[in-house]
Amino acid sequence: MIQIEQLLFRYPRSPFVLRIKELTIADGEKVAFVGPSGSGKTTLLNLISGITVPQQGHVRVDDFSISGKSDSQRRDFRISHIGFVFQQFELLSYLNLLDNILLPYRINRALELNAAVRERARELTAKLGIADKSLRYPRQLSQGEQQRTALCRAVIARPKLILADEPTGNLDEENKQIALDLLFQQSAEHRATLVVVTHDLGILSGFNRVIDFREFRSAEDAA
Amino acid sequence: MSHAFFLAARYLAFHRWKTALIVVCLTLTGFVPILLWLVLDEFDQRIAARAERTPLVIGPPGSGVDLTLHALYFTSRPKDPLPTRELKRVTESQLAQPVPLHCHFTARGFPIVGTTIDYFDVRQLAVEQGRLFVTLGECVVGSEVARELRLQVADKLMSDRENLVDIAGQYPLRMTVVGILARSGTADDRAVFTDLKSSWMMLGLGHGHDDLRDETDPHKVLARDSRGIVASAAVLPYLEITPELMSTVHFHGDPDEFPISAILAFPRDEKSATLLIGRYEAPGQGKSAQVIVPQKVIRELMKLVFQVTQLFHANMLLVAISTACLLGLVIALSMRLRANEMETMFRMGCSRSMIFNLQAAEMILVFALAAIFIGALVWLTKGWVGQVIERLIVGAT
Numbered sequence: 001m002i003q004i005e006q007l008l009f010r011y012p013r014s015p016f017v018l019r020i021k022e023l024t025i026a027d028g029e030k031v032a033f034v035g036p037s038g039s040g041k042t043t044l045l046n047l048i049s050g051i052t053v054p055q056q057g058h059v060r061v062d063d064f065s066i067s068g069k070s071d072s073q074r075r076d077f078r079i080s081h082i083g084f085v086f087q088q089f090e091l092l093s094y095l096n097l098l099d100n101i102l103l104p105y106r107i108n109r110a111l112e113l114n115a116a117v118r119e120r121a122r123e124l125t126a127k128l129g130i131a132d133k134s135l136r137y138p139r140q141l142s143q144g145e146q147q148r149t150a151l152c153r154a155v156i157a158r159p160k161l162i163l164a165d166e167p168t169g170n171l172d173e174e175n176k177q178i179a180l181d182l183l184f185q186q187s188a189e190h191r192a193t194l195v196v197v198t199h200d201l202g203i204l205s206g207f208n209r210v211i212d213f214r215e216f217r218s219a220e221d222a223a
Numbered sequence: 224m225s226h227a228f229f230l231a232a233r234y235l236a237f238h239r240w241k242t243a244l245i246v247v248c249l250t251l252t253g254f255v256p257i258l259l260w261l262v263l264d265e266f267d268q269r270i271a272a273r274a275e276r277t278p279l280v281i282g283p284p285g286s287g288v289d290l291t292l293h294a295l296y297f298t299s300r301p302k303d304p305l306p307t308r309e310l311k312r313v314t315e316s317q318l319a320q321p322v323p324l325h326c327h328f329t330a331r332g333f334p335i336v337g338t339t340i341d342y343f344d345v346r347q348l349a350v351e352q353g354r355l356f357v358t359l360g361e362c363v364v365g366s367e368v369a370r371e372l373r374l375q376v377a378d379k380l381m382s383d384r385e386n387l388v389d390i391a392g393q394y395p396l397r398m399t400v401v402g403i404l405a406r407s408g409t410a411d412d413r414a415v416f417t418d419l420k421s422s423w424m425m426l427g428l429g430h431g432h433d434d435l436r437d438e439t440d441p442h443k444v445l446a447r448d449s450r451g452i453v454a455s456a457a458v459l460p461y462l463e464i465t466p467e468l469m470s471t472v473h474f475h476g477d478p479d480e481f482p483i484s485a486i487l488a489f490p491r492d493e494k495s496a497t498l499l500i501g502r503y504e505a506p507g508q509g510k511s512a513q514v515i516v517p518q519k520v521i522r523e524l525m526k527l528v529f530q531v532t533q534l535f536h537a538n539m540l541l542v543a544i545s546t547a548c549l550l551g552l553v554i555a556l557s558m559r560l561r562a563n564e565m566e567t568m569f570r571m572g573c574s575r576s577m578i579f580n581l582q583a584a585e586m587i588l589v590f591a592l593a594a595i596f597i598g599a600l601v602w603l604t605k606g607w608v609g610q611v612i613e614r615l616i617v618g619a620t
Binding site for chain 2: 104
């Protein structure tokens with residue numbers, strides 16, 4: 001469960017202010033945030049994951065209070081609980097597709113990279129139609145293939161929370177649905193909470209809750 | 224740490240040219256001083272070993288270094304050679320076993336060393352093919368001479384003529400190769416050894432020619448009386464001494480005055496050595512000859528070499544420092560280029576220690592690669608260094 005209370009966040013030397021009086025996302029819930037660029041959707045993902053910390057208020061994921069923890073503790077929590085899909089994919093150029101997917105296992109000492117994990121990675125690539133490109137490097141992949149690789153990387157370690165920033169931004173209609181199905185399936189199988197930030201209003205049907213972030217913020221600011 | 228090494232290896236392999244450049248820089252920075260050290264060590268060992276095996280050298284006055292190099296490596300010949308009576312003097316003193324050297328001529332570029340068969344004993348030289356020289360006009364060649372000139376036993380080897388217009392003497396001598404020495408890794412491998420008298424023949428002090436006792440040609444016989452026959456230059460000396468012509472060989476002049484360029488002296492004991500040195504260094508002995516201890520001369524020479532080496536080491540230190548600075552710059556630039564990658568790692572929750580491990584693993588791999596290459600180069604060049612030093616020392620003639 002994600003709980004946000006009395007949150008106030010502002011970037012240094014910027015007029016942008018994000019206020020959230022209260023926001024709760026239940027375990028296993030699938031929530032989509034929509035809204036225009038610059039409305040603070042990505043900032044919210046960063047606050048939930050502990051990449052940034054609010055000046056005021058609390059962000060709690062399960063029993064872990066992000067606000068009061070050190071950078072090191074937040075890193076440990078992030079790597080062991082959260083799967084990320086970044087807006088720009090952020091694949092490592094020197095790793096092939098399969099190694100990029102397995103990256104969480106290589107940078108997280110708590111995770112063990114074994115044959116079962118490798119098999120799961122292969123299954124994921126097969127599901128997303130990129131199995132035949134397992135040995136290719138990111139520069140040899142299309143935008144869509146890179147995005148699907150980033151999706152696989154986000155879910156490979158079966159995180160309890162999946163944060164996805166425009167996960168279907170570079171995919172065609174067919175692949176969009178495949179990607180969403182994968183995210184929903186992971187959420188359902190592992191009771192993972194799914195928080196997606198998107199501009200794409202055509203993918204919202206499968207979510208439990210859709211929050212228009214501009215309206216949400218206006219209400220919060222008014223309150 | 225294994226995952227850090229995996230990721231580091233992938234990164235280095237992906238950026239293989241950049242990695243190769245850094246590894247080459249590190250390898251050269253590490254290898255060049257080691258190579259220099261190997262060369263100097265080998266040079267020191269080899270040059271010192273030959274000097275140690277030559278307790279004393281007696282030669283004409285002048286540079287001790289020149290005399291040492293001449294006696295040990297047959298390099299530049301002394302201007303004023305010693306008279307042979309000096310050899311008698313040492314022999315009669317019974318303080319040391321003298322081995323004369325007369326090194327004046329060359330045969331196809333290789334020094335011809337006129338000596339006695341004692342030389343092979345004192346230098347512990349073994350004959351691989353054939354035998355040692357016994358009569359005039361025979362020679363024994365070093366292994367490198369035989370290899371380079373493709374000489375076999377019974378082949379002929381002509382001494383080089385020094386002056387083409389000197390018709391009065393110094394005729395080239397066609398020698399018969401009667402033996403090939405086993406490889407010794409010393410200057411002896413690149414020398415031609417012959418009897419002292421044979422080398423005097425090349426100097427024109429002795430020769431063989433047609434019997435003039437019954438000669439009536441006035442162009443050949445200028446004068447004849449009870450004391451002897453005066454021959455003209457039309458009587459050509461033989462260029463080769465065959466067994467049939469051996470009886471015609473004769474020498475002109477006082478044998479005690481025939482030249483030798485150095486005497487290797489092997490004293491019976493330390494006391495004899497001291498006495499012998501004393502005889503040559505005692506006041507009132509004149510300066511017709513000098514005695515030197517090659518070991519001392521070589522030690523002085525090596526001191527100079529090592530002083531020069533210090534400069535080289537200082538230079539290498541500066542190169543190493545600049546390489547380290549460049550490496551630091553490369554790493555700093557690499558970190559900047561990889562800022563996005565590090566940011567991704569951070570956002571995924573990668574710990575600081577893991578990121579440090581990644582960087583450390585890359586450095587370790589790069590240094591390990593450089594160390595492997597240095598080791599391989601050292602292994603590959605070690606034998607080569609020996610050959611080069613041998614060439615440097617031996618080929619200095």
